[in-house]
Amino acid sequence: MITVTLVRDKNKAITGFAISGHAKTAPHGQDIVCAGISALAQSAIMGIERHLGRDIDFGQDDDGITMRLIGQPDSLTGAILETMLLGLNEIAKLYPKSVRITDHRR
Helix, strand or coil, rough: EEEEEEEECCCCCCEEEEECCCCCCCCCCCCCHHHHHHHHEEEHHHHHHCCCCCCEEEEEECCCCEECCCCCCCCCHHHHEEEEEHHHHHHHHHHCCCCCEEHHHE
């Protein structure tokens, strides 16, 4: 199962996320669930870092991806991260046994 953990601040703005695990809906390299989630996460990271020019703390290994905003979230980072979440939620609806999304507030 893929686990998506969102971290939000006291104002409910997303400040980071961690995605780990595998959907196991197809052989490695052919799993559309893993590919979709990975594409959404990587697009959000690139949008925040390259397009908006924001500083982030980013990590990636064989088990997953983590991202944390260095500065305060704003409407632009929020738009990117909430749009990512919309896509993740749609995938989770289609594959509820393969994707779990949780929110943590700080």
